[in-house]
Amino acid sequence: MAKATKVIHRIQPSEETLRQQDLQEIEDALAENKEAVIETLELLKQIHGTELPNMLKAIIAEREEVLEQIVTFMDGSDITRSLSNAMQLFTVLGQFNVEEMEPIVKKLNAGMSEVAHRNSKGGGGIPSLLQAMTDPDVIEGLNTGLAFVKGLGKSDTDKDIEESAPVRQHKNEKASGTKWMAAAAAGASLLALPLLFRKK
């Protein structure tokens, strides 16, 4: 025999009960993660006394303004270009074939040493140049130089150059030499950036 009612008396736990519950939860968490907590405390001890905590606090508190200032400043600035250039330089470095460069480097070294040797001598003229043309080392040197010049003359769409580029439609082939750098940069920047963002 019950008349309809909409009245509900809620359980209102006292402040003290709620606090006790919270403290209990914290205590449990501390106990479960004893080692991690102790290690973290040691780290905090080291940081304590430096300005780092204060800086972090300030940055996080003002994150929206800070971020806006940073990105507005960076947008179109030299910093952006530097980063961009750095990325491109890395890309270029990645394209060098170091194995093939080794003999060339040796030859460059030999050339350097010849130059140093020659500087101490001085003199000479057209006759000595003609004489030098019979020297097998000079001929080899000139051939090497010509091969290099020929390489320089190739357009970048030529097949030889394309061979080192990834082949289309081979999905699994990850050819880009800069991938690891991009990934590392991404990881680093992503780890740093969230400090600056609103938590959703």
Place this chain on the structure above:
Amino acid sequence: MEVTLNGKRLLVKENRTALDIMTENDVEVPSLCYHPSLGAIETCDTCIINVNGKLVRACSTPIQHGDVISTNDEESHEAQTLGLDRILGNHELYCTICDYNNGDCEIHNTVKEMQIKHQDTPFESKDYEKDRNSFYRYDPDQCILCGRCVEACQDVQVNETLTIDWERQQPRVIWDKDTPIEDSSCVNCGHCATVCPCNAMMEVGMEGEAGFLTGLLESTKRPMINITKEVETGYDQLMTVSDVEASMRENRIKKTKTVCTYCGVGCSFDVWTKGRHVLKVDPQVESPANGISTCVKGKFGWDFVNSEERLTKPLIRDGDAFREAEWEEALDVIEANFKKQMEKNGPDALAFVSSSKCTNEESYLMQKLSRAVVGTNNIDNCSRYCQSPATMGLWRTVGYGGDSGSITDIAKAELIIIVGSNTAESHPVIATRVKRAQKLHGQKVIVADLRKGEMADRADLFIHPNPGSDLIWLSAVTKYIIDQGWHDEEFLKKHVNHVDEYMKSLDMYTLQYAEKTTGLSKEELVEIAESIHEAKTTSVLWAMGITQHGGGSDTSTAISNLLLITGNYMKPGAGAYPLRGHNNVQGASDFGSMPDRFPGYEKVTEKEVHARYEKGWDTKLPEEPGLNNHEMVEAIHEGKLRSLYIKGEEMALVDSNANYVQAAFEKLDFFVVQDIFFSKTAEFADVVLPASPSFEKEGTFTNTERRIQRLYKVFDPLGDSKPDWEIIMAVANRLGANWNYTHPGEIMAEAASLSPMFAGVSYDRLEGYDSLQWPVAADGTDTPLLFENEFPFSDGKARLFPVEWTEPITFGEEYDLHINNGRILEHFHEGNMTYKSEGISKHTPSVFLEVSPELAEERGITDGTVVRLTSPYGKVKVPCVVTDRVKGKELYLPMNDQGTGGINYLTSFHADKDTDTPAYKEANVKMEILQPTGENPLPRINHRNGNPQPQIGVKVEQKWARKDYFFPGDMVRARRGRDNG
């Protein structure tokens, strides 16, 4: 047939496009506008390949025997790259700070796969503002104009709101005749956001939430995008950085497969969540019932799960108020009172009501609690209020009470007859299949209804019979077909009993008699008969307009008789489709929450069955059928029923004659209500138990196609609420049951071991998007087409079942208006879930009464006039909307009100003579005006005020006709010709 693909000779099936063949053989090319559920759209020009020396679009090129296909030659690749380059001119790549960067952005993935390092066509803003409503937003600057959204809106959902205006200098997607989204005819079904390949059309739940870096202030976002683009000079870096970020997102975005908890279509989808925040609902191509489709409720109507109004603690009545309590105390009270009642008045003084919102496992446990623990067959569920008559009509004639086939069969039928079903609003996704089949494939649609809803509007033939007269016109059409010799004699001879007896029973249903009693013309009746005769396959869809009458079972029977006579069973595309109303109204009955049936519809009175369950449950079971829920109310008034346990049912509002039902509740000795909200029914309870909705538990639902699908847990239960199966087990164990189920899978295994209909159902066979349509044999073979070789009767033959018309009840002359009632698209039933959605409530804030223009003029009613309706049983107060959806003296009151507008304050306790389903549709009222003017209850932004723009697809020809358009294949050939020449 044989074709050559990239130099390899292959045997392939016929009627395939080049793209089909490539996909089947794992050869990939970019295909940004192509979506398997939408087909070729031909806007993106990225899938260009070489077929027999010609550069063509792979998506739309049919392949013949002997064709030579090349996808990776230089010309094709150049053309594909050109196509993609133009797309990139329309879409700014700032992946790392994009909410759509979740590993499934198709533009991102294509750029990566194609190893694009830079673009020639610079990105340019289209200079249009973003547009949004409460559910999704469109960013023209990110839109690649692929037209998937338009295709989905025009030809899958067939709401016909979206088009692309190719005429303007800078094309874009537009709503209606270029209105803001909010003012358009958009029904917020979400198809556009689901199929968009990128972040152009996106759910607002995702915005600023999905990524670690996406919650930026707008003022920070632009410089950030610039820096990203500057620093990440090539797309290599951009892709890698954003891929790293996308992988990090997987750590906190959870994607869980679930099944919708609204209507009986049974849409399944992944829910993306971050904590308890729903980011989006993502239906899958492989979702068995719905594919990529959803309606506004399934796509966006989930705010209720986090509502502050959720019950989170048990409530115990204390005099005239409730107090919150702990579970142990609530269970103590239930134990003491149930035991007292059982001892004092016997088990039949108790009754149990299962919920059609809950899982199969929960229905199974509730009936087991009732039968095996308490010892009564007083167990029922709310299909009593809707579809029991349809089930009865089918049991009588074809043996199984379920849809004859699948939703795909509805799409396949040559003729669809919809009787008494507001399909577009009540079963929106099934309606899309009919609308699409009619629009694109010439399916004929006949609608019989009182109200001119969307399906009626679109129908090839719309008939408006007098209320409650359907049995007559159905029988007259059947008789006419027989008289013309159009019946399927061979089918009848081979598969059907009682043919002569039935044909004789039709003698009285002449066209003249039908004309007189139904108000339909002879021509209309003949046209229906001819349409059925001409169609190879006819499917009949029906719902509450048929069942909720004094003769609801008989009219359902008449439908099945008509289908038998014309041989429209046992073949794909044909048959009977009683559209089930709730997500699990089918399953609630399937799993035994019925007073006379065990799970799988086996009768409690059958000795072998009874013995099987006694052995399986190891206890004595009651032998006599119990009370159905309509009878329960009467038994309470008679003092025979003293205690009631209802889970997940708002019986105080949804049973007819609400005043009478509520008076009964007041008389109960002890009343337990289990719900997710403090419902009207709960107000009468002694103990209220907080339950968990579908998102917070595992289990299975069975949809209208008899399809059993698993749902997985999205969140933990809120507060101290618990999944219903755990609560039922706790109650049962207090009464000595000693159950120890640890997972719903164990409950299903038990049900499958006892019920032959579900013999092969197991959670292993229902993993992910796998599903089974009952009956399921022990080896796991299921039954998409219900009748293939025979009907489930002893001799394998169906039975024609003669029926007579039951005249609708009459009201006194003063009750001069007929009141019809039912659903609307955006609110579900009394609205305790959908009104919690801010977006839905903004567009449709309250219930409204539809009044015809004729009646409005006669009575001086305008939009917003507040009226009181009075029937012999009660009264309601509602604001009016004047619309030609209703006619003359017929009113329509949606059932979406928990207060003074509740339709069941007007309905009587009169019910279907065979099943006790209330005759909700037989009600008359008188009307008085309370306030002549007032605010229109349908705000301007309601979709009903929009202006749809029907067309087929995206009209890509208009794009091709633009002066600035070139086909990349031609461009490549021209370039190469120039270079070579």
